[in-house]
Amino acid sequence: GAVVSQHPSWVICKSGTSVKIECRSLDFQATTMFWYRQFPKQSLMLMATSNEGSKATYEQGVEKDKFLINHASLTLSTLTVTSAHPEDSSFYICSARDIRGGGQETQYFGPGTRLLVL
Amino acid sequence: GQNIDQPTEMTATEGAIVQINCTYQTSGFNGLFWYQQHAGEAPTFLSYNVLDGLEEKGRFSSFLSRSKGYSYLLLKELQMKDSASYLCAATDSNYQLIWGAGTKLIIKP
Numbered sequence: 765g766a767v768v769s770q771h772p773s774w775v776i777c778k779s780g781t782s783v784k785i786e787c788r789s790l791d792f793q794a795t796t797m798f799w800y801r802q803f804p805k806q807s808l809m810l811m812a813t814s815n816e817g818s819k820a821t822y823e824q825g826v827e828k829d830k831f832l833i834n835h836a837s838l839t840l841s842t843l844t845v846t847s848a849h850p851e852d853s854s855f856y857i858c859s860a861r862d863i864r865g866g867g868q869e870t871q872y873f874g875p876g877t878r879l880l881v882l
Numbered sequence: 883g884q885n886i887d888q889p890t891e892m893t894a895t896e897g898a899i900v901q902i903n904c905t906y907q908t909s910g911f912n913g914l915f916w917y918q919q920h921a922g923e924a925p926t927f928l929s930y931n932v933l934d935g936l937e938e939k940g941r942f943s944s945f946l947s948r949s950k951g952y953s954y955l956l957l958k959e960l961q962m963k964d965s966a967s968y969l970c971a972a973t974d975s976n977y978q979l980i981w982g983a984g985t986k987l988i989i990k991p
Contacts, residue, residue: 770924798979807969807983808925857924861977870915871979876924 766792766862770874777848778882785843785877787858793838794860798871799831802855814841848881855879884908886982888970893988894960902955902968902985910975916944916955917969919984925969928955957987965989 767790775783787797797814812833813821820833832844841860845852855878859871885907894900906914913932917925931937931946931953943956955968970982 807981810979810981813978855922870927870930872927873917873924 766860766870766872768858768860768872768874770858770877772877773875774878774880776880776882779849780847783845783848783879785845785856785858785879787841787843787860787874789839789860789862789872792860792862794841794862795838796861797835797841798859798861799833799841799843800857800859802857802876808857811843845879848879850881853879853881884974884980886970886972886980888968888982888985890983891986891988893990894957896960896962896989896991898960899956899958900960900987902957902970902987904953904955904970904982906951906953906970906972906980906982908972908974908980911948912973912975912977914944914946914953915971915973915979916942916953917971919967919969921966928968960989962989962991 769788771786777783795816799811800808801811802808810823811826814833814835816835816838822828830846835841855876857876859873861871888904915930916928918928919925929944931944934948936943936945941958946953967984967986969984971979
């Protein structure tokens with residue numbers, strides 16, 4: 765099956781530092797990857813759609829200068845949380861769209877990165 | 883607007899059957915997904931329906947009625963490990979996933 769990895773799985777950092785999270789599709793190519801944020805007991809919130817070789821599309825209310833997304837290859841997208849603050853503490857999950865098999869637009873999720881900003 | 887509705891929480895007994903319903907309203911429709919999410923973990927893919935009818939996959943089945951904007955996930959022979967949140971998500975005309983808030987399923991012995 766389609767496997768998506770995410771690194772790191774846990775990050776604890778001081779306020780004001782930047783944190784980079786990597787998302788990789790391991791056994792398929794993903795022209796589109798998605799970044800989600802999930803607060804406790806809430807559903808997934810789409811932050812941005814990352815397209816290989818082009819700029820990411822951010823959802824309303826998500827600061828593109830704070831959450832930098834780079835999708836440099838068909839298997840790697842990165843999310844950098846710049847100048848992190850305690851309110852950025854959350855569970856960040858990426859997903860990759862696998863379009864093999866005739867157009868089924870299934871998204872497969874990475875294991876998530878738990879960020880705690882002190 | 884776009885909207886997905888599913889119950890917030892359900893309780894069922896080990897060994898029994900439970901049906902989790904989902905209704906959706908989207909701008910265009912390109913299929914409906916069900917994901918399972920255990921506490922503290924990322925969602926895992928369960929099923930995808932784009933045509934009307936029932937898709938069976940082991941203990942889990944998913945049903946879709948496009949005319950009614952309705953889907954359900956059926957879990958049979960419930961096991962304690964099935965305790966999780968079940969997320970319904972519909973894809974709109976741009977293949978964007980519109981997520982429901984999730985149904986927390988509690989399994990009791």
